[in-house]
Amino acid sequence: MRIVIAGGSGFLGGALAQHLAARGHDVVVLTRQARESTPPPLDRSLRSPASEDRGKIRQVEWAPDGHPGPWAKEIDGAGAIVNLAGAGIADKRWTAKRKAELRNSRVLSTRSLVAAVRAAAAKPAVFVQGSAIGYYGTNPEPTFDESCPPGDDFFAHLAVTWEAEAHGVSALGVRLVIIRAGIALDRRGGALKKMLPPFRFFVGGPLASGQQVMSWIHRDDWVALVTWALETPAASGVYNGTAPSPVTNAEFSTAIGRALHRPSWFRVPGFLLRIVVGEVAPIALINGQRVVPKRALDAGFRFQYPTIQEAMQAAVNA
Numbered sequence: 001m002r003i004v005i006a007g008g009s010g011f012l013g014g015a016l017a018q019h020l021a022a023r024g025h026d027v028v029v030l031t032r033q034a035r036e037s038t039p040p041p042l043d044r045s046l047r048s049p050a051s052e053d054r055g056k057i058r059q060v061e062w063a064p065d066g067h068p069g070p071w072a073k074e075i076d077g078a079g080a081i082v083n084l085a086g087a088g089i090a091d092k093r094w095t096a097k098r099k100a101e102l103r104n105s106r107v108l109s110t111r112s113l114v115a116a117v118r119a120a121a122a123k124p125a126v127f128v129q130g131s132a133i134g135y136y137g138t139n140p141e142p143t144f145d146e147s148c149p150p151g152d153d154f155f156a157h158l159a160v161t162w163e164a165e166a167h168g169v170s171a172l173g174v175r176l177v178i179i180r181a182g183i184a185l186d187r188r189g190g191a192l193k194k195m196l197p198p199f200r201f202f203v204g205g206p207l208a209s210g211q212q213v214m215s216w217i218h219r220d221d222w223v224a225l226v227t228w229a230l231e232t233p234a235a236s237g238v239y240n241g242t243a244p245s246p247v248t249n250a251e252f253s254t255a256i257g258r259a260l261h262r263p264s265w266f267r268v269p270g271f272l273l274r275i276v277v278g279e280v281a282p283i284a285l286i287n288g289q290r291v292v293p294k295r296a297l298d299a300g301f302r303f304q305y306p307t308i309q310e311a312m313q314a315a316v317n318a
Helices: 011-022 070-074 096-119 154-172 190-200 219-231 249-260 270-277 280-286 294-298 308-317
Strands: 002-006 026-031 057-061 080-083 126-132 139-144 175-181 183-185 216-218 237-241 289-291
Touching: 002 011, 011 026, 011 057, 011 219, 026 070, 057 070, 070 096, 080 096, 080 219, 096 126, 096 154, 126 154, 126 219, 154 175, 175 219, 183 190, 183 219, 183 308, 190 249, 190 308, 216 219, 216 308, 219 237, 219 308, 237 294, 249 308
Parallel strands: 002 026, 002 080, 026 057, 080 126, 126 175, 139 289, 175 237, 183 216
Antiparallel strands: none
């Protein structure tokens, strides 16, 4: 099957592309800068044992502006689309210009893909839309599952708008799955890559109070969940891409320290995070949210790394 991944050259998308190719699919990665790339290796349990069954990964350049472009020919006849396109949420301070970039990179990419599906003679069977648990807003008290309403901060509004753009494929007879991802763990990318250096130099520890809840998922479990969504005809609607056991930031920090054989006592004050990171700090680092994957568990999906210590050991020592 040909699978098109928008944003498939990044930390998560690259791993997904490699895994799907290992399962024999031909993968087309839509990227703003097509180039040769080697995604980081997956856990052995996610690799195909038969090298002769490997598919291919091909990169195609696109410049999504809300309309189909020359790249849209890849959509016609594809079996599936996975949309992960979007500028990094925490890569830069949230100025007005950056907020517009975050919104446009998601909305225009999704709008372009939906328009390409509408124009395709042979439409894909399934469209998997990436999203984030920022949809729920930040609140330390409740436990959020897929039935919960959206929050009321910038990230929540962004996720609502992003997801809404994808709903158009349902009217076209395409099965829509939305996966709201938590913090994906792997030492070679994402948030964890940025968190590890202080611990390696013996100055790692909790952020702010340390009591804020972190909802996380091992990268390989996220890949497995997306693959399950692609290959399970009964899967539709929203699924939280988080492990079943969220933890406090202090517990998360302790898990990093144990995996690296380092202490985890150096606390970073909340006011300093606000100064250094800006508006994103309370949403991404300080306030926290407890999110559980109720629908995935109810559907029978099983996580390879359900607890933070085993996930962290695997992520750090991969």
